[in-house]
Amino acid sequence: MTGGARVLATGLAHRFPGTPWLYSGLDLDLRPGEVTGLCGPSGCGKSTLMSVLAGWTPPVEGTVRFEGVERTGWIFQNPHGVPGRTALDHVVLPLLARGYDREGAQERALATMTDFHLGGLASRPYRELSGGEAQRLMLARALCSDPDLILVDEPTAQLDLRTARSVNTTLGRVAAQGAIVVVATHDPGTRRACTRIVDLGDYG
Numbered sequence: 096m097t098g099g100a101r102v103l104a105t106g107l108a109h110r111f112p113g114t115p116w117l118y119s120g121l122d123l124d125l126r127p128g129e130v131t132g133l134c135g136p137s138g139c140g141k142s143t144l145m146s147v148l149a150g151w152t153p154p155v156e157g158t159v160r161f162e163g164v165e166r167t168g169w170i171f172q173n174p175h176g177v178p179g180r181t182a183l184d185h186v187v188l189p190l191l192a193r194g195y196d197r198e199g200a201q202e203r204a205l206a207t208m209t210d211f212h213l214g215g216l217a218s219r220p221y222r223e224l225s226g227g228e229a230q231r232l233m234l235a236r237a238l239c240s241d242p243d244l245i246l247v248d249e250p251t252a253q254l255d256l257r258t259a260r261s262v263n264t265t266l267g268r269v270a271a272q273g274a275i276v277v278v279a280t281h282d283p284g285t286r287r288a289c290t291r292i293v294d295l296g297d298y299g
């Protein structure tokens with residue numbers, strides 16, 4: 096995480112072949128510390144825009160400039176883990192892949208999991224985690240890779256109110272640690288956790 100990252104999108108427009116424009120004329124200037132909520136009705140192009148902001152999908156019109164974005168994390172709506180592996184393993188393994196030794200990786204993973212109120216679940220197999228615990232685990236794992244940009248798709252879609260509230264609080268914490276956070280959501284609670292809302296319905 097460099098802390099000086101910026102994503103500058105200008106004049107974005109997107110459509111799929113043979114279909115109407117999803118959005119057009121969209122400008123975004125995303126900075127660390129911000130949580131930007133992408134809102135709008137189902138099918139308006141939120142996930143498509145996330146893919147454009149991840150640099151995976153080229154925009155049909157417009158440009159996206161990434162400054163100082165070395166690592167991007169994407170947390171999908173339905174997180175997939177390895178059922179028989181522990182919660183801790185899910186956070187440790189990417190750290191090992193980044194060159195941490197086992198002790199260092201476990202220490203960092205546990206500290207981050209504790210931040211996300213998951214410390215007590217470290218040795219629990221992934222298959223026994225609740226939906227909200229799995230979401231928070233994926234956020235903890237993403238944060239451990241020191242991402243400059245984190246894209247989160249519908250993080251509270253299938254969660255109860257209390258768990259959703261805890262996930263929403265987490266988004267602010269991730270941003271406060273210096274990441275640019277972009278979240279696609281329909282949830283009023285998540286909207287309140289955002290520092291800025293982009294309603295794609297305004298660009299249709």
Ligand SMILES: Nc1ncnc2c1ncn2[C@@H]1O[C@H](COP(=O)(O)OP(=O)(O)OP(=O)(O)O)[C@@H](O)[C@H]1O
Pocket residue numbers: 111112117135136137138139140141142143144279
């Ligand atoms: N590869 C594709 N080819 C053609 N159409 C696509 C493709 N991917 C998505 N679409 C269409 O583009 C539109 C926008 O999809 P997208 O998933 O970005 O919407 P969304 O706002 O994230 O929806 P939701 O809130 O339901 O998740 C939808 O009508 C979808 O069917």
